[in-house]
Amino acid sequence: MKINGNEVKPGNVLLHKGELWVAVKVSHVKPGKGGAFAQVEMKGIVSGTKLNERFRASESVERVRLEQKDYQYLYSQGDMLVFMDTESYEQIELPTDFVGERAAFLQDGMTVTVESYEGKPLGISLPDQVTLEITEADPVVKGQTAASSYKPAMLENGLRVMVPPFIASGERIVVDTNEVTYIRRAD
Secondary structure, three states: OEEEHHHOOOOOEEEEOOEEEEEEEEEEEOOOOOOOEEEEEEEEOOOOOEEEEEEEOOOEEEEEOOEEEEEEEEEEEOOEEEEEEOOOOOEEEEEHHHHHHHHHHOOOOOEEEEEEEOOEEEEEEOOOEEEEEEEEEOOOOOOOOOOOOOEEEEEOOOOEEEEOOOOOOOOEEEEEOOOOEEEEEOO
16 A cells, blocks of 8 residues: 655654565654655564655655464463464464563463464564463561562563562463563452
8 A cells, every 4th residue: 555755643654665664753844945754663574674754745665564463372481482363273483583582471372462464473472461370489488578579470481570479379360471570460
């Protein structure tokens, strides 16, 4: 879909110079002399490189819509993660490093959203919050409750998170998957 150069917004995915780019920052500039333009800072989706580009209002840019599809996480096999399409029941395998360090939050049966372009997966979205059990937590030190001090705790998936002093081993807590932080006790 073609859009004018001045219609680019942050978050838009653009096809530029044969590569896919996501617009990170957009600022509209109106110089004293000449026509207005949009100064766009872009990041390569595949390469990860940055690029600054100027688009005039008269220029057209190719905007790309990514396909979003829900998949269910099944299991990990070596360094590959296996997901199943919730509609067609087809299975796909993605490398663990494609998901990154957040792969530790994947649980059996969890629904994730995979973004793809022309059938090639580009990104994956996990749920914002996950409920996990604490396997070990430091005991509460008497007299530390006056100040809001957090203590380290180990989660069942092997990650460490800082929790309030009243949380003990064996309790279930809700964790933010983006920030890897404690939110609250699980119900």
